[in-house]
Amino acid sequence: EVSILRHLLSQTSFRRGKRGDWYDRLALLQGSKKEKKDAMLRARREEALALCEKGLADPYTHLSALHSFSKGERIDVPTIGRKSVWRASDGEEVSVEGLCLEQYQREGWKGFHSENGVLTMIFALIFWDILFAPVDGVFETPFQTAPLDLATDAFSIVGIRWDRYTQEDLLEIVECIGPQALAAILTVFVEEYGHRTGGIPDLCLWNPETSRALFSE
Structure with missing residues (x-):
C-alpha cells in the first residue's frame, strides 16, 4: 500500500482531489509502523511529520484536506482523568x-x-x-x-x-x-x-x- 500511495503522489494528473487523503494515509502508515528500536521508531515518526509538511506545501492538495495535516494546539493542562475541555x-x-x-x-x-x-x-x-x-x-x-x-x-x-x-x-x-x-x-x-x-x-x-x-x- 505504501508503494502504491507513493506512486500516486509522484504524479499530478490523476485524481488531484484525493492527494490530501493519500498524504494522510501514507503518513498514518509510516507513523504507526511498529519498530523494535527507538531510533527506528523516531525516524518513522519524523518521516510521517515530513509527509504532513509536504502535503501542506503541495499546491495540488485540496483545501478541505489541509486540516488533517495541521498540528494540534496542546493545552497546558497536564491533568488526566477529567472531561474534555x-x-x-x-x-x-x-x-x-x-x-x-x-x-x-x-x-x-x-x-x-x-x-x-x-x-x-x-x-x-x-x-x-x-x-x-x-x-x-x-x-x-x-x-x-x-x-x-x-x-x-x-x-x-x-x-x-x-x-x-x-x-x-x-x-x-x-x-x-x-x-x-x-x-x-x-x-x-x-x-x-x-x-x-x-x-x-x-x-x-x-x-x-x-x-x-x-x-x-
Whole structure:
C-alpha cells in the first residue's frame, strides 16, 4: 500500500482531489509502523511529520484536506482523568455540552445542560399533590424530599434542582413540548421512575418563537 500511495503522489494528473487523503494515509502508515528500536521508531515518526509538511506545501492538495495535516494546539493542562475541555467563542473553557449549547443558542434556541433535570422537575410539579400526599409509611422523617416508594416498583424525587429553572422557563418548555408528548413522557416516568428517568439526552432545548422542543445528546 505504501508503494502504491507513493506512486500516486509522484504524479499530478490523476485524481488531484484525493492527494490530501493519500498524504494522510501514507503518513498514518509510516507513523504507526511498529519498530523494535527507538531510533527506528523516531525516524518513522519524523518521516510521517515530513509527509504532513509536504502535503501542506503541495499546491495540488485540496483545501478541505489541509486540516488533517495541521498540528494540534496542546493545552497546558497536564491533568488526566477529567472531561474534555473546549474553547467557547468568548475564550472561556467549557465542556463539549456547553459548546453545543452555545451553537444552539446562536440558532435561536434556549436551553440547559440538564440531562433529566428539567423533565423530573416538571414531573415533580405536576404530580406534587400525589407525591406528597399524606399516605401512611411513605414519609417517616421531616427530612425526606420524596416518598419512600417513588423509585420502587410500587411507585423519591432525587436530584431536583429547585433553584435552577425559573417558572417562565418551565412554562415555555411545557408549551413547546406539547400536551400529548408531555403526557407520554410522564406516563413512562410514572410506570418505572427509578429506571426511566435515566438515559435522557444531555441538552434540553426549546424555541418559543417556533413552539418546538428538542432533546439533544
